[in-house]
Amino acid sequence: MGLFQKIKEGLLKTHHKLAHEIKRIVTASPKLTVGSLEELDAALIAADLGTAMTAQIVAAVKQSYETQGRAGLDVFAIARAEVERSLATARAELRRPAEGLTVVSIVGVNGTGKTTTAAKLAHLVQSRGQKALLAACDTFRAAAVEQLKLWGERLHVPVIAGAHGADPASVAHDAVTAALARQADYLFVDTAGRLHTKHNLMQELQKVHRVMQKKMPGAPHETLLVLDASTGMNALVQARAFHKAVPLTGLIVTKLDGTSKGGMVIAIQRELGLPVKFIGLGEKPDDLQPFDAQQFARALFEED
Numbered sequence: 150m151g152l153f154q155k156i157k158e159g160l161l162k163t164h165h166k167l168a169h170e171i172k173r174i175v176t177a178s179p180k181l182t183v184g185s186l187e188e189l190d191a192a193l194i195a196a197d198l199g200t201a202m203t204a205q206i207v208a209a210v211k212q213s214y215e216t217q218g219r220a221g222l223d224v225f226a227i228a229r230a231e232v233e234r235s236l237a238t239a240r241a242e243l244r245r246p247a248e249g250l251t252v253v254s255i256v257g258v259n260g261t262g263k264t265t266t267a268a269k270l271a272h273l274v275q276s277r278g279q280k281a282l283l284a285a286c287d288t289f290r291a292a293a294v295e296q297l298k299l300w301g302e303r304l305h306v307p308v309i310a311g312a313h314g315a316d317p318a319s320v321a322h323d324a325v326t327a328a329l330a331r332q333a334d335y336l337f338v339d340t341a342g343r344l345h346t347k348h349n350l351m352q353e354l355q356k357v358h359r360v361m362q363k364k365m366p367g368a369p370h371e372t373l374l375v376l377d378a379s380t381g382m383n384a385l386v387q388a389r390a391f392h393k394a395v396p397l398t399g400l401i402v403t404k405l406d407g408t409s410k411g412g413m414v415i416a417i418q419r420e421l422g423l424p425v426k427f428i429g430l431g432e433k434p435d436d437l438q439p440f441d442a443q444q445f446a447r448a449l450f451e452e453d
Contacts (some may be wrong), residue, residue: 237443
């Protein structure tokens, strides 16, 4: 299956809901009325595109109608173009220093799929012929360490782990040491899930980052926040809090295949200016895909 087909299938729920509403609004009247524009606004907001992106699309639709009339109005094409323009500046690829190891910290609240995402990222870089290691720094949830070890065995990626309840910063230190010694290209650090409102847990995450920085200046080179698409715009609150505690370099949006709130990808990137680097479209190792603005916009607003 090609990448576009994967994205299209992953966004099916969001797409169907949007396409149905847009068609209903456009065909309801031979003219584009104030009421039609208000309904379009509501449909886009309901798909969690956010107020800024919604206003941009509605304004473009209105302008097109005023200049070309009803005959030349293609709401799907307009929405597609506006979304693509808004997202196209994002750089989806993982950062790489000029040489040596790249340390990637995976952060987020509980239940977003961080552990699975860390393993899938390791699988992705290994499929490109690069060497990856995983660090099990979620030491207070025994199941997380075991889960990462199982993924490591399945994907043939070494996992650096400590004893249950070990200091996460100590495990991170050992993982950076091991990754440097083994001349790995990437180290993916699976951190403990934490509520963005818990100050002490945020401080612990900052400590993990400080320890890695001390061991290897510049680390972590990427801090990626994993967001569950089904939480919709609540993810924006999480993103703001994490970005304040540990400067984020990008976002990974998971579980897009199970939600009709796929528009939140656009809203959060627009609001925070952070690139969406990867999107999760299923359970398989290769279902984590680099974000492509053009294909995302097309999958979201392609007319059935």
